[in-house]
Amino acid sequence: MSAHSSSASPPFVLLHGGRHGGWCWKHVAAALRQKGLVVHAPTLTGLGERSHLLNPGIGLDVHVQDLVATFEFEDIQDAVLVAHSYGGIVASGAMERIADRVRRIVFLDAHLPRTGESHCDMVGPARAAEHIAMAERGGEGWYIPPSDASWYGVTDPDDAAWVNSRTTAQPLKTYQDPVGNTDRAWTHLGMFIECVPSSLQPHILERARKRHAEDPAFPYRLLHATHDAMVTAPEAVTELLLEAMNP
Template sequence: MTTYVLVHGAWGGGWKYARVADALRKRGHTVFTPTLTGQGERSHLLSGDINLTTHVTDILNVIRYEDLSGVVLAGHSYGGMVITAVADAIPEKIAALVYVDAFIPEDGQSLFDLNIPANTQMFMDRAGAVPGALAGLVIPPPPAAYFGVNAKDAPRVDALAAPQPLGCMIEKIRLTGAYRNVPKRIYLHGTVLPRESPFKPFYERAKAEGWEAHALACGHDIMLDKPEEMTEILDKAA
């Protein structure tokens, strides 16, 4: 059986993976769905000091303290930044990297470097409009419709989404290249989005580089829109 660590994206939480995690556990796998600092049930820890390094440390500590190895490490959206840095730090612990409609950074890049410029500007503007002590330090969540979330799940996504620390988006990742030693890489792309997708180029690059790549007819939150299909792909990832 396989050990999975599923990392959510911005404005999210481990709760987003509930259906996929339950399905994998029923198949006998071990599954961790950690929530990053300041998000989900840890939103009471929200701070302007949180950055990408904070979230990388979150996941490194899960793997360390749970004594995990042979991990299939999946990251959704912003989570692609996190899993790349984790795999770069401990490639010997990672059996496969799964990018779930996620950013794939190179050394020295931030998420804002990779995103569509109009999106980056919108997020900066939203951060600047936040009142109080966190003004300019966190980005309020866009509505679920922005990500093409299905109608059934959209109200819950809107209710549970937490502000994302700006530092996570602007910190430039530092990579040695050791993450390239992970033996298997997979990309999942949600093809139905009510706007230009910043993730399609990563999907196309993954295909061109010979990765296992899947295009799914759904919105950006694949784990909500296509949990059965995602479970099947993850089940065969190790």
């Protein structure tokens, strides 16, 4: 089935960001399912409920393969692929292999890398150095410990407790590995949702803003919510994702 299929009810694939897992989409997934939509919320290797698999050898290529395998083994076609934060790098790399199965790719306050860029490149040298320091301090030099929910803009006590009980460590290697070819991510039907205020540095968002300015098929939306908008503003996120169903 073509990525440009006119099917009114595409499946959704919701990809989490760094140190999160499929669990973070709980409220958004439930809202989409209540509308009769099929939703997949995979968790990347070594994170979330798969944290028992954490090891130094997990790199970006493993996470890209995780997403590709989800599409292949679940036989997903004509999907709306939604990527949050670090998940944007994973999704961009995977698009070289799954673009024909994707109706639209949505970047929710997510990284939109060019070919060969890493997460460290995207966040800049100062933040990349912080990640290395975090790994040295509390991650045996190779993994980044969880950050408090407040880093993601989650301040409600109940939500913060929920997030803090589920975020897990992530291999530093996944942040340092360069992504492969991302040409198909940059030319595919897409949407960028910027959360305001965002945890992402302004220079990262400039890439998406530039694409929006040059590509009429790439809408840019502002969402007045914090970085973990799927937790803090699930209704608003769901509304935008329903908009993305119809290119």
